[in-house]
Amino acid sequence: MIVHKKEKAITLRKKGYTYQEIIKEVHVAKSTLSGWVKNEMNRNEETEIKKLTAKKGLHKIIIFNKLRSKKIIEKELASQLQYSKKINKITKKELFWLGLGLYMAEGAKTGRWKSIFYNSDPILNKIMMKFYREICHVSNKKIHVQMLLHKNISENETKNYWSNILNLPAKNFNRASFVLSKTSKGKRPKLSLPYGTIQIAVGDKRVVNKIKGWSIGLSKLFS
Numbered sequence: 001m002i003v004h005k006k007e008k009a010i011t012l013r014k015k016g017y018t019y020q021e022i023i024k025e026v027h028v029a030k031s032t033l034s035g036w037v038k039n040e041m042n043r044n045e046e047t048e049i050k051k052l053t054a055k056k057g058l059h060k061i062i063i064f065n066k067l068r069s070k071k072i073i074e075k076e077l078a079s080q081l082q083y084s085k086k087i088n089k090i091t092k093k094e095l096f097w098l099g100l101g102l103y104m105a106e107g108a109k110t111g112r113w114k115s116i117f118y119n120s121d122p123i124l125n126k127i128m129m130k131f132y133r134e135i136c137h138v139s140n141k142k143i144h145v146q147m148l149l150h151k152n153i154s155e156n157e158t159k160n161y162w163s164n165i166l167n168l169p170a171k172n173f174n175r176a177s178f179v180l181s182k183t184s185k186g187k188r189p190k191l192s193l194p195y196g197t198i199q200i201a202v203g204d205k206r207v208v209n210k211i212k213g214w215s216i217g218l219s220k221l222f223s
Contacts, residue, residue: 009033010040016052092134099131104215115208120197122165128200129166136207140168144203147176149196158195166200 009026019030026033037046090098102124108116117128132138145168147158155176163170
């Protein structure tokens with residue numbers, strides 16, 4: 001019985017099994033197993049096996065960390081989903097503050113004749129269009145869009161995309177500007193900003209003064 005266990009243990013060890021894995025199969029003490037390995041395997045064999053088991057151990061750690069990360073992410077997403085259910089719709093007053101905050105963060109501050117908002121995020125651009133239309137009472141004829149694209153992006157496809165997102169006719173889009181980042185040197189990944197960045201410009205001085213005035217008023221509350 002002992003001989004059979006010993007033979008099985010040595011065979012498993014030569015196959016790269018760890019001590020813990022062998023103990024589960026053979027049911028012997030670790031000290032006994034260690035003695036068998038020392039007596040039956042030469043030093044070079046055991047050195048190579050240790051390297052192999054170390055790699056297996058590292059692989060197990062990697063798998064464990066990936067599974068743990070997946071569980072953490074799933075838990076976070078579940079929590080976020082619960083909070084998202086608290087948002088049903090926004091009032092005009094809430095839209096006012098939301099749009100004004102976005103403009104103060106991403107809008108042009110120096111222009112006198114046009115109100116210009118820059119962004120690449122479709123949701124933020126949709127919010128800003130809603131702000132212009134419902135809070136500032138801007139009609140489509142006063143809104144024009146300038147697309148800032150990288151060389152690997154199709155102008156026509158991008159125009160159709162933003163036209164649908166913003167619910168704005170294609171005729172309201174100026175000819176796109178193509179830019180090349182000094183750092184990317186033409187090597188920018190194709191999925192980086194796939195629809196570029198856009199400038200939403202409202203050609204109405206009254207709107208410019210409104211938004212600037214609201215921004216000044218809000219700033220004073222925190223000065």
